[in-house]
Amino acid sequence: MLSFILIPFFLSSVTAFTTIRFSSIRQCGPFNVTFLGTQQTALPLTLTVVPFDSSAVPLSILLPNPAWRSKASVGVAITFLPYPAGTTFIASLDDAQGWSTGFTSDIIRILQSDDMSCVSTAEKAQTYATKPPFSQCQPFNVTFDPIQAVPPIVRLFVPNGQALLLNQTGESFDPGTIGFTMAAFRGQPAVLLFKDGSDRLQSTDLFTVKGDVTSSNRCFPARPDGRDSEKAQQAGLSSCDWDYRFHC
Numbered sequence: 199m200l201s202f203i204l205i206p207f208f209l210s211s212v213t214a215f216t217t218i219r220f221s222s223i224r225q226c227g228p229f230n231v232t233f234l235g236t237q238q239t240a241l242p243l244t245l246t247v248v249p250f251d252s253s254a255v256p257l258s259i260l261l262p263n264p265a266w267r268s269k270a271s272v273g274v275a276i277t278f279l280p281y282p283a284g285t286t287f288i289a290s291l292d293d294a295q296g297w298s299t300g301f302t303s304d305i306i307r308i309l310q311s312d313d314m315s316c317v318s319t320a321e322k323a324q325t326y327a328t329k330p331p332f333s334q335c336q337p338f339n340v341t342f343d344p345i346q347a348v349p350p351i352v353r354l355f356v357p358n359g360q361a362l363l364l365n366q367t368g369e370s371f372d373p374g375t376i377g378f379t380m381a382a383f384r385g386q387p388a389v390l391l392f393k394d395g396s397d398r399l400q401s402t403d404l405f406t407v408k409g410d411v412t413s414s415n416r417c418f419p420a421r422p423d424g425r426d427s428e429k430a431q432q433a434g435l436s437s438c439d440w441d442y443r444f445h446c
């Protein structure tokens with residue numbers, strides 16, 4: 199129930215498309231992203247792809263500006279993802295500031311094909327470590343070698359839901375440990391994306407946020423006490439799109 203009122207808030211400060219569709223994808227086949235909206239979006243757009251498979255590297259793909267035809271208010275981007283069949287991932291369409299422009303995709307699995315030409319063997323970075331369980335509004339630590347690495351930028355992705363930048367907690371531990379707060383609801387599936395000082399990306403596996411009725415709500419930015427249609431409109435969501443994840 200809480201997520202129903204929370205989503206518009208998360209989106210209210212960012213530019214959002216009214217519709218974003220992510221296609222299915224075969225190994226080395228095209229991956230299409232179609233987006234629709236009237237709002238001015240900070241270009242260029244970036245497609246952030248976050249795989250759960252432990253051997254796949256997350257990607258940040260810059261989409262060429264012509265992908266967005268503002269007159270028709272429709273954009274199409276077609277790209278290839280260098281992942282083998284069976285890899286599962288979610289994707290987010292981000293603006294130039296790195297804000298998500300709408301809901302993230304559902305969980306997508308790369309389907310079989312005979313084409314192996316695009317499959318990358320790049321090693322996944324293992325710079326950052328963090329341990330489940332992750333619980334609603336509870337702190338968690340990210341550890342790293344302070345001599346080799348800088349503290350990461352951490353984003354939280356919920357499939358079919360929000361993509362958020364997580365703030366570091368004020369507390370400072372030893373130089374190789376920093377704290378964050380799990381700003382997702384209990385029961386939600388989620389994945390974390392770490393970015394290092396050289397824009398290299400690393401993702402966690404998909405996990406389910408833990409908690410129960412006694413879990414704190416304090417980490418959520420605000421709790422408007424009803425359905426706030428004005429904010430939803432500012433975010434570029436029609437009521438139907440807004441209800442989409444709640445079975446419109």
Ligand SMILES: *[C@@H]1O[C@H](CO)[C@@H](O)[C@H](O)[C@H]1NC(C)=O
Pocket residue numbers: 221222223228229230276
């Ligand atoms: C992606 O877009 C191309 C060109 O518009 C189209 O031919 C193809 O069928 C689309 N693929 C999927 C998986 O939607």
Ligand SMILES: *[C@@H]1O[C@H](CO)[C@@H](O)[C@H](O)[C@H]1NC(C)=O
Pocket residue numbers: 337338339371372375377
């Ligand atoms: C994070 O690390 C600090 C210092 O190493 C420790 O005191 C704290 O309990 C850890 N927090 C969590 C949630 O594990």
Ligand SMILES: *[C@@H]1O[C@H](CO)[C@@H](O)[C@H](O)[C@H]1NC(C)=O
Pocket residue numbers: 362363364365381417419
């Ligand atoms: C992070 O901090 C900013 C500025 O204080 C705040 O607006 C935002 O809601 C915070 N994000 C989260 C996920 O708590």
